[in-house]
Amino acid sequence: MATINPHINFNGNAEEAFHFYKATFGGEFKTIVRFKDIASQGDQIAEHEANKIMHIALPIGSNLLMANDVPESMGRTNEMENRSKIVVNAASREEADTIFNGLSAGGTVEMPIGDSPWGTYFGMFRDKYGIEWMVDFDANYKG
Numbered sequence: 001m002a003t004i005n006p007h008i009n010f011n012g013n014a015e016e017a018f019h020f021y022k023a024t025f026g027g028e029f030k031t032i033v034r035f036k037d038i039a040s041q042g043d044q045i046a047e048h049e050a051n052k053i054m055h056i057a058l059p060i061g062s063n064l065l066m067a068n069d070v071p072e073s074m075g076r077t078n079e080m081e082n083r084s085k086i087v088v089n090a091a092s093r094e095e096a097d098t099i100f101n102g103l104s105a106g107g108t109v110e111m112p113i114g115d116s117p118w119g120t121y122f123g124m125f126r127d128k129y130g131i132e133w134m135v136d137f138d139a140n141y142k143g
Contacts, residue, residue, distance in 0.1 A: 006086045008067040008131060009077040014053040017129045018067060022058055024102030030057040030064065035071070046072070060088075079130035087134045089141070093121050096137040103127050103135075 010017060018029070036050035052069035065086075070077045090096035100113040106128035113123025113135060121137040 003063055005064040005066060008065075008086075009070050010053070010067055010129070011076050011079060012049075012052055012069050013129065014056055014067045014069045017127075017131070018053075018056050018058055018065075020127075020129070021065060021103070024099055025058065025060050025065075027059050030059050032056050035069075080126075085124070085132040085134050087136060090121075090135060090137040093137050096121055096123070096135050100125070100135045103133055 008014075008017075015032075022029070032053065033055040034051050035045045035054045038054055039045045039050070049069075049071055052071070053067065055066065055068055057064045057066045088099055090099055096113060100123045104123075104125040104127065107125050109123070109125045110132075111122070111124040113121065116122040119138070119140075121139075122134065124132070124134045126132050
C-alpha cells in the first residue's frame, strides 16, 4: 500500500524546526544532507547557505516527515500559507495531548484540543515556524 510523507519547505530554519519536532515525536533523523554535501565543482553554493538543509527526514511511525531549506536564489517560501495542514492521527487521547501541547508551544492555537462535533478528539494550530497541524484521535478508528 502507498504511504504519504509530508515535505515542508523552510527559509533557512529547517534544522531548528526539525529538532523541535524531534523533541515531541522522538526518534532519530533518518537523513540529514546539507547543501555543502552535494556541491560539486560546477555548482557553487553560497558560503552562507552551505550548512543549510538540502534534505532532512524524521521517521514518525511508518512514515517520514521531510523538509529542506529553500535557497535564497529561488526566492522565499510562504511560511504562512493556509492551503495545507499536516494531520497526525494519535493512538490515544494522551498521545494526542502530548503531540498537541508539544508542537503548539510558541505557536497559535486555532482550535483547542477537545471533543469535536464529529466524534473525535481533535485540535488545530499553527506552530512557531508557521506550519499548520491538526491532531486527531478517533477511538473507533482501527487503522
